[in-house]
Amino acid sequence: MSEPESPKPNRGFIESVRDISRNPEPARVGQRWGFGAFILVEAVFILSAVFITAVGKTLGADLENSTSLVLIGSLVPIILAAGLAIVITYVRGNGPVVDLRLSMTKEDVTTGLKIGLGGLVLTLLAAKLWASVVGEANATSAVGELFSDANLPLSAAITMFLYMSFIGPICEEIIFRGLLWGAVERQGWSRWAAFVLTTVIFAVSHLEPHRTWLLLVIAIPIGIARLITRRLGASIVVHVMNNFLPGLTLLLMSAGVM
Numbered sequence: 001m002s003e004p005e006s007p008k009p010n011r012g013f014i015e016s017v018r019d020i021s022r023n024p025e026p027a028r029v030g031q032r033w034g035f036g037a038f039i040l041v042e043a044v045f046i047l048s049a050v051f052i053t054a055v056g057k058t059l060g061a062d063l064e065n066s067t068s069l070v071l072i073g074s075l076v077p078i079i080l081a082a083g084l085a086i087v088i089t090y091v092r093g094n095g096p097v098v099d100l101r102l103s104m105t106k107e108d109v110t111t112g113l114k115i116g117l118g119g120l121v122l123t124l125l126a127a128k129l130w131a132s133v134v135g136e137a138n139a140t141s142a143v144g145e146l147f148s149d150a151n152l153p154l155s156a157a158i159t160m161f162l163y164m165s166f167i168g169p170i171c172e173e174i175i176f177r178g179l180l181w182g183a184v185e186r187q188g189w190s191r192w193a194a195f196v197l198t199t200v201i202f203a204v205s206h207l208e209p210h211r212t213w214l215l216l217v218i219a220i221p222i223g224i225a226r227l228i229t230r231r232l233g234a235s236i237v238v239h240v241m242n243n244f245l246p247g248l249t250l251l252l253m254s255a256g257v258m
Contacts, residue, residue: 033092045081082171085179100178104233112237119221126217152254164247169239177226
């Protein structure tokens with residue numbers, strides 16, 4: 001099956017937004033998965049993280065003193081979950097390009113960079129405001145808190161940078177604005193409904209109560225990129241841009257450069 005037709009390139013932002021309502025998403029023919037697939041993927045993510053942590057504890061390691069456990073516990077669950085999402089589309093659908101809109105075009109990169117730049121400014125302002133409200137300690141992400149004072153080996157610092165800046169964003173887009181978004185659309189709900197639901201669930205699923213409202217702000221530009229282009233490529237670009245500077249900062253701090 002061919003990928004659904006996307007908006008014509010070189011549209012202005014306002015015209016692209018208007019196109020959302022004028023041209024609804026085509027029916028998802030051949031897709032035999034829905035919310036159950038997303039729930040299964042999330043269950044695999046959570047259970048694998050719990051299993052890895054439990055195994056680490058039996059070996060005398062915990063998240064506060066084991067760099068290896070943190071790296072494995074961060075990378076393995078998200079990669080397993082995203083991989084399962086892709087497998088589901090092959091087994092119960094048309095594959096990730098059609099079902100998850102997993103593709104990257106020149107338009108996606110251009111749109112993603114534009115929205116990502118604006119989103120980055122919005123995120124920095126929101127993060128500064130949020131830190132002033134809840135305090136610097138509560139505004140830091142769970143991963144950032146674990147490594148903020150660590151002097152990691154260079155290999156571990158680079159691995160965590162790659163996870164935060166690239167692997168994590170790509171996998172999360174596959175799960176939330178790919179699988180979950182597709183499950184919403186399969187019910188016949190609008191793309192606006194998919195945007196709102198995926199934005200909220202993305203923020204809540206991080207299980208960081210002190211940062212939920214900030215994560216909502218971060219997720220809005222990412223969702224807008226998916227909404228306008230109808231593909232994951234642009235939202236991946238925005239997500240990577242949003243995570244790159246924090247990831248680079250963490251890399252430099254973990255390696256003892258900052």
